[in-house]
Structure formats: structure tokens, C-alpha cells
Amino acid sequence: xxxxxxxxxxxxxxxxxxxxxxxxxxxxxxxxxxxxxxxxxxxxxxxxxxxxxxxxxxxxxxxxxxxxxxxxxxxxxxxxxxxxxxxxxxxxxxxxxxxxxxxxxxxxxxxxxxxxxxxxxxxxxxxxxxxxxxxxxxxxxxxxxxxxxxxxxxxxxxxxxxxxxxxxxxxxxxxxxxxxxxxxxxxxxxxxxxxxxxxxxxxxxxxxxxxxxxxxxxxxxxxxxxxxxxxxxxxxxxxxxxxxxxxxxxxxxxxxxxxxxxxxxxxxxxxxxxxxxxxxxxxxxxxxxxxxxxxxxxxxxxxxxxxxxxxxxxxxxxxxx
Amino acid sequence: xxxxxxxxxxxxxxxxxxxxxxxxxxxxxxxxxxxxxxxxxxxxxxxxxxxxxxxxxxxxxxxxxxxxxxxxxxxxxxxxxxxxxxxxxxxxxxxxxxxxxxxxxxxxxxxxxxxxxxxxxxxxxxxxxxxxxxxxxxxxxxxxxxxxxxxxxxxxxxxxxxxxxxxxxxxxxxxxxxxxxxxxxxxxxxxxxxxxxxxxxxxxxxxxxxxxxxxxxxxxxxxxxxxxxxxxxxxxxxxxxxxxxxxxxxxxxxxxxxxxxxxxxxxxxxxxxxxxxxxxxxxxxxxxxxxxxxxxxxxxxxxxxxxxxxxxxxxxxxxxx
Numbered sequence: 001x002x003x004x005x006x007x008x009x010x011x012x013x014x015x016x017x018x019x020x021x022x023x024x025x026x027x028x029x030x031x032x033x034x035x036x037x038x039x040x041x042x043x044x045x046x047x048x049x050x051x052x053x054x055x056x057x058x059x060x061x062x063x064x065x066x067x068x069x070x071x072x073x074x075x076x077x078x079x080x081x082x083x084x085x086x087x088x089x090x091x092x093x094x095x096x097x098x099x100x101x102x103x104x105x106x107x108x109x110x111x112x113x114x115x116x117x118x119x120x121x122x123x124x125x126x127x128x129x130x131x132x133x134x135x136x137x138x139x140x141x142x143x144x145x146x147x148x149x150x151x152x153x154x155x156x157x158x159x160x161x162x163x164x165x166x167x168x169x170x171x172x173x174x175x176x177x178x179x180x181x182x183x184x185x186x187x188x189x190x191x192x193x194x195x196x197x198x199x200x201x202x203x204x205x206x207x208x209x210x211x212x213x214x215x216x217x218x219x220x221x222x223x224x225x226x227x228x229x230x231x232x233x234x235x236x237x238x239x240x241x242x243x244x245x246x247x248x249x250x251x252x253x254x255x256x257x258x259x260x261x262x263x264x265x266x267x268x269x270x271x272x273x274x275x276x277x278x279x280x281x282x283x284x285x286x287x288x289x290x291x292x293x294x295x296x297x298x299x300x301x302x303x304x305x306x307x308x309x310x311x312x313x314x315x316x317x318x319x320x321x
Numbered sequence: 322x323x324x325x326x327x328x329x330x331x332x333x334x335x336x337x338x339x340x341x342x343x344x345x346x347x348x349x350x351x352x353x354x355x356x357x358x359x360x361x362x363x364x365x366x367x368x369x370x371x372x373x374x375x376x377x378x379x380x381x382x383x384x385x386x387x388x389x390x391x392x393x394x395x396x397x398x399x400x401x402x403x404x405x406x407x408x409x410x411x412x413x414x415x416x417x418x419x420x421x422x423x424x425x426x427x428x429x430x431x432x433x434x435x436x437x438x439x440x441x442x443x444x445x446x447x448x449x450x451x452x453x454x455x456x457x458x459x460x461x462x463x464x465x466x467x468x469x470x471x472x473x474x475x476x477x478x479x480x481x482x483x484x485x486x487x488x489x490x491x492x493x494x495x496x497x498x499x500x501x502x503x504x505x506x507x508x509x510x511x512x513x514x515x516x517x518x519x520x521x522x523x524x525x526x527x528x529x530x531x532x533x534x535x536x537x538x539x540x541x542x543x544x545x546x547x548x549x550x551x552x553x554x555x556x557x558x559x560x561x562x563x564x565x566x567x568x569x570x571x572x573x574x575x576x577x578x579x580x581x582x583x584x585x586x587x588x589x590x591x592x593x594x595x596x597x598x599x600x601x602x603x604x605x606x607x608x609x610x611x612x613x614x615x616x617x618x619x620x621x622x623x624x625x626x627x628x629x630x631x632x633x634x635x636x637x638x639x640x641x642x
Contacts, residue, residue: 163514169501179493201571248516
């Protein structure tokens, strides 16, 4: 298990190191990338050799934050620091070799397994970006525009633009300072929270077109077949978080989305609930599991049949609450 | 024209008054209602007789903020204060009689016409709630939970949950303090930014189902017929801001929505553009007008024909840019 340390101690470790390699997680989001970029830039200000380890999953809309910060092959760091990575299973394939060698982890996931030698964990932080902000303050970094931009993206993306229940006062205060520093927050908000790709548009449309309701509108269920997804060229990004959309519908207490797998004909099932219905109880009946509000399982088709079984289980769960 | 004053002077006027009547604007939004609620509660803390003038357009999701604050008939105030009201044309029908008698206006609209005797206007504020916050501070109000709740709703709703370009550092800082004070911000965010009525869901679905694209996907156009809207019982709220949804679609530079009128068979046309295409130029060709990014006009049906004419005009505008 990691030794737990605070942001000041984490800053002290970084100050002692001459060269630092920063790791981000697979399928990188705005928090891991923004945190890495802000930390790397802050360390460079201090004259450190700081680099971010290449992440093969990086997408263009986040990649710009790390331009000029990627480590060259052969870089041998004095300290390896993971940001926003709760477990070594979340390391990218290319970074698997660092699994037993992470010196420091800056994170906000309560589920962090403690794989790093030392861990600065703020369980109530909305984003790892808040921990990085605290470390940079402890390092007396000068918060320039690129650092504020990276921190803004870290806290805004992890809070759904300050909408989700995890939003903290500090996330808002970081945003306030970032805007004051001149970050073009609206351009970022458009990219992350407004713009919708054509495929995403088609997928949402198909999902709502096929949606069926039961239990007096309390259960909503829809599915997406792989041949059609392949035909339009859908990516994983296009399919991200579809099931949460069902929870916006008035009266819906349980939303269920089935998405056919790429490599076999089964359907990946994503279940979302509003309190008190328990999504994990619904999924456990099908060999799956998860959290009370968000859970998953896998079912074989045909999707109409799988939907019926899932909706029956959801109705039973709602009736039992 | 109003005499321009700052928040401190506005606070001084309110301190001098024994009894204050607060006015909100027609079709009230979170900012006018939240501002009125916060101001009214702050003034009552000081022992003032403070009330909000009844607003016949108030909806349940905002009305709770003003419970216990509504003025009784016959209340004769020493000072009349308008919040978030840029012009007397925006007074509710029931409040028209106050048009020439407003002593003080707290606002953030650059378009404020200066109808009040004195005006505390912060043109760069995201919400009138920011001005009220400054006035309450100048009054040494103790910011209790209901005041923070009202201010949170004021700043969050006027910024689209901190997404729009008008978002200010102060809006974020007010939100940070409100969350720290214990405001159940997520419950409010769900109501204002996530929840979607069944009718709204059906309307968005119908709009996207019928949507046609032209100019290589740069123009998106759809329409809604009144018999169908009547059949589902659609309200004006359900139809609010539909055209902005088109602007989220990747590649769309101009979105056009036609909604058939209630009282005649014509279609109200709403046009939205991204820079540089000019929505008002498109609408001027049909006898309408508006702003560069948002404009409107009226056309007779059939909607397919009207859509064709509008899309041709939009294509010409885009080609000319």
C-alpha cells in the first residue's frame, strides 16, 4: 500500500527530483491530461526535466495540451509520477512496464488501490487537477496561461462543466482564477460540452428512435447494433455515456442501453438509475455489477429479448424500493 | 435617463428606505427571481419591510424561491427596486403601473434603457445576481442558505451552468461560496440543466427526425406543425431555444427551425448561425431581422417550401462570407 502524503509533501518530493516522468491513464480524459500538462509545465518552470509519457490513446481535442511535453524514448527519470490513475490496470499498454515503479501518485479517486510508493489523494476533490493545483501552489509555481488552461480543462471536464454532484468550491475557484487569467474557457466549453459529432448525433437519434418505455414511463430502454455502428464508423468516443442521457427524461427512474460488442455478437448493457432504484442489483441478476446509480452486465441477443428481460428486472427492482 | 450609481450607493438607498417593493421581469428566469429573492431576504434581515411584487408568469420550478416573499395587495413601499429588468416593456402586465415610478434598478444588461431614477448596472456581470451580491455585501447582509441558494440559481441559470461565454470569475466565486454554504446545487442543476419533459423529448426527437441538411452539412433545417404540437399539448417552455440545439451539430454553420403559429397557419422562423454567417441578413430577405447570431422572420407554408427558400438564402449568405 502507498504511504499517504499531503500536497506539501508531494511538492517536496518533486522539488528533490531532477527529472520527472508523468503518467496519464488509458482512454485519457480532460482531468488526467490537464493535470499532467499543468504539473509538467510547473516543474519545467523550476528548471526540472519534466516530461509526459506518450499515451497512445490521446485524442486531438486533448492532445494540444501536451504538445512539446511528450517524453522521448530513452528518457530515464529520477521520479515517476502518475496523475488521476487509480490502479495500474488503467495504465496504457505502452506504460505497463511502469506498474511496479511509480514513486508518486496525485489522485482524487476513493478507489485508488495504493500502487504508488507515495500517494497524495484528495477523495473529495472533483478532479485530480485540484490536487495538482495544490501541489503547484506548494511549489510556488507561477500560474501562467497554459497552466490555467490545463487546470480549467481538468476541473471542468470532470464536473460536466460544474453540473455534476461532485463539483467542489475549489473547482469553481480554479475556474474563476483561470478565466481571470485569460483562458478562452468558452472555446473549450464548446468543444467539450456543446459540439456534437455527426456520428454522435446519428447515434443519439437512433437510440431515442428505438427507445421503449415501461412501468408507466419509469423505465427507458434502447439498443444499438454493431453492423449499423460499423456502417456509420462509430468510435468509442461516439458511444461514451449514452445511458446518462436517458436519466434526463422526466419520470425515468431507470435507463438501460444495450450496445453490441465489437468482437462478439453479445450486448454490453449499461444501466443507470435515480435513487432509490439500485442499478447494481439489476445487473447482478445477469452476472454483472457496479455502483448503485451506474452498473453493467453482458447479455446475448436478440436485443428485443434482452431488453425485455432487463426491463422486467428493472421493474422488479423499482417495485421493491 | 437614470443616474448611474454603484453597488455601494445602491445599498445606501436601500438602507435609507423603510419598505421596499422588488419587481421582476415578465417570463421570469432564474436571474430575475433569484436576484429578487436574495435581495428581499437580505433586506428583511435588516428589519426592512421588503416584498416582491406578484409575477403572474412565475413557474413552479422558480416559484419556491419567492414563497413567503410576495407582496400583499395594497402594500405601499417607500422604494421600488427593479432587478434584471432592462426596460419597462419587460414589466409584467400586472406591474405596468410602476413604469414611471421605479426608484432603483439593479441590472447587468448593456441594453438597459435607463427608465429607473437610479441604476446600478454592471454591464460585464453574467447575471443581475452579481450586482445583488455586491449590494448585499455593501449592506453587510449575513449570507444565509436561502440567499446563497437564490444567488446560485441566478448566476448558474444565466450562464447555462457556467458554460456560456458571459461566465465571469465572480459567477464562479459566488457558486463556490454557495456550495460551501451547503446549497444543494446538484438538485438545482438537475432541474435547470438536465431534466427534460416528455414533451420536450418528443419535440426534440421530431425536430431531429425531420431535419434536412444542405450545403455539405453546413445548413440544418427542421419544422414543427401546430396540429401535432397541439396534439401532444406542447407549451411555449417546451419549444424554448430549440434552434440553439442545431448549433451543437458538428459542421453546422446555420440552423433554421420553423414552428407553426398558434393563431394563424404561418411559421415562426428562428435562425442561428456560427460566425461569420449573419442570421439577420438571412432573415431580412424575408421581412424579419435580429442579431448576427440569432434572428427571426415569419413565412407561410407549406413548411417544405419555406424550408427550401430559407436554406437557399442561408446558402447564399454562407457563400458570400
